[in-house]
Amino acid sequence: MIPIVTLIGLQLPMLLGGAVVVEQIFSWPGLGLMTMSAILNRDFPVIMGVSLLAAIAVLMANIITDILYAVVDPTIRYD
Numbered sequence: 001m002i003p004i005v006t007l008i009g010l011q012l013p014m015l016l017g018g019a020v021v022v023e024q025i026f027s028w029p030g031l032g033l034m035t036m037s038a039i040l041n042r043d044f045p046v047i048m049g050v051s052l053l054a055a056i057a058v059l060m061a062n063i064i065t066d067i068l069y070a071v072v073d074p075t076i077r078y079d
Contacts, residue, residue: 001072009065013058 016031023032031050038046070076 002069005065005068005072009061009068012061012064013054016054016057 019030020032020035022028023030024036027033031053034046035050037043038050066078070078
């Protein structure tokens with residue numbers, strides 16, 4: 001189960017990057033389209049905000065993955 005939990009934890013932040021591509025292709029309003037328009041218009045505060053949001057998503061996925069390690073495998077303990 002540990003490899004499965006690891007792969008799921010690695011895929012969670014990639015969902016955010018996939019949203020950028022899908023929203024750009026289909027012109028759906030959302031975070032991805034806003035990011036691309038901010039990059040093209042050089043709107044640096046929006047770019048920094050989206051980068052911060054992406055970094056928080058990666059950190060949260062890593063924390064959730066670490067917690068799930070202890071749930072899946074009882075030999076792993078966090079003291």
